[in-house]
Amino acid sequence: MDRSIGDMPTLPGGSKRSWKGILQPGSFFGRYKVHRFLGRGGMGEVYEVEHELDGAHYAMKVLSSEIPQTPENIRRFEREAKVMARLQHPNVVSVDYFDETNGKYWFRMELARGIEEGVVTLGDLAARNGGRIGQGLLVCLFEQILDGLSCAHEKGVIHRDLKPGNILLAHSDEMAGGIAPKYLTLDWSGWLGRIGC
16 A cells, blocks of 8 residues: 555654754755755755745755655655645645755745744744634634645645644735735645545
């Protein structure tokens, strides 16, 4: 039976003391300058990078060196990128490129910037407000969350780990309150490919 994205356990080791990131801020990775580490999840590490040619900023997920570089794991990582690339919707972080550089596999995605310093996820927003979010804003956010999930479901994709910490918030000039949710976490392993895969 083929294992779906998200069946992999989180990175082994668990100790933050012993962990050293794959990419270092200030270094170059192919044609991208690494700005900062954003987080890590089940299969990879996510960094903010800048393309050397046009100066555009992206989030880049790199297959973790702690994951064995077997053909099966590389296929699963590539499938994760392909699943996400199929979901073109304003409330889903877009993925537009998959590649390998110096033996490291990666994919490039939209960089969702937080709505303000320290507020990047719905969980951050709730924590900042003592665990509460106003009903009007919450209803507006959930309408967009459901719209993004509906798009995913129409393409046969389900999310198995939807929670406040996995909903990225970004500025939006088109919405009252100026916040639009993006539905991916730094750990994208909660997304599955086609139902039944």
